[in-house]
Every structure is written in C-alpha cells, then in structure tokens.
Amino acid sequence: MADIIGTAAALCSITSFAPQIFKIWKERDASSVSFKTYGLTVTCFILWVAYGVLTEAWPVTIANACALVMASGVLIMKWRFERTG
Template identity: 60%
Template sequence: MTGSMNGIVVVIGTLAALCTITSFVPQIWKILKERDASSVSLRMYALTVSAFTLWTIYGVMLKAWPLVLANSVSLLLAGTALACKWRFRNGEPDA
C-alpha cells in the first residue's frame, strides 16, 4: 500500500469511528426532549451495550488502543441511551 493510500485508509477509519461514536447522541437527545422511548427497543440496546463491552475487552487483549478508545466511548454513550430507554420506556414516568 502506498503512503497516500494509507492516509486515505486512516481518514476513512477515523470517520467511521466518529460516525459510530456520535450515532447515539441524537437518540439520547430525542428521548430526553420528548420524554418518550416507547418505540425504542430495549433488547437492541442490551445487545449494543454487550457488543461494545466485548469490543473493548477485545481491544485491551490485542493492546489495540484506538479500538479501546472508540469502543469505550461508544459503550458510555450506548449505556446512556439504554438508561434513557429504561427511564422513559413507557413514555413520561410521571404521567
């Protein structure tokens, strides 16, 4: 692989990681704003949180620190989305 090709790969990988990490922010924001998560799947977030936990462990075992960083931040955000889903699972808890 040439040097410039390698640079493109790094840019695409970085963009991919940023999209993965930031993807949970609009969902968290939407739940908090509308105080409703009734149509969000709890099972989906249980699996997503498990996935990022396993990817983080995988990264630690391989000493692949960019993988650890991207997946631990994603884990934090997906965990926040899961907590929001749980709190507003049937809409506004005070309603």
C-alpha cells in the same frame, strides 16, 4: 489513509447515538427504542472494548468505549423513562 478512515468510522459510530439520545431526552419518551436491541448493542461494545484491551489496540478500545457510553445512555434512559412514565 487507514488512520483517516478509522477516525471517521469511530466518529460516526460514536455520534450515531446522539440524535436518539437528544430525542429521548427532549420528549422524555423511549417507547420507540428496543430494549433488546440496545442491550445487544451495549454488549457488543463491551466485547469490543475487552478485545481492544486484550490486544492492546487502543484506537479500537477508545472508540468503542465512547460508543459504549453513548449506547448505554440510550439504554439507561429507556429504563428510566419506562419506570417513570
């Protein structure tokens, strides 16, 4: 049961960024995204990945690494579209 709940939580964490990514990409506008919030979110996922590696908690590492990629995508688009907009 714990594995099912953990997997569901990981999938929710990872996919929660997808709507924001698609919206930003489609509209080429990230003005409603907070740079500070996503900067902190990316930092959070980096720390969780480090924790997972150090404790050899591979489900934590993998789930947070995937979420890190998604959150970083939002942050990169925020930077990119503010510079080109």
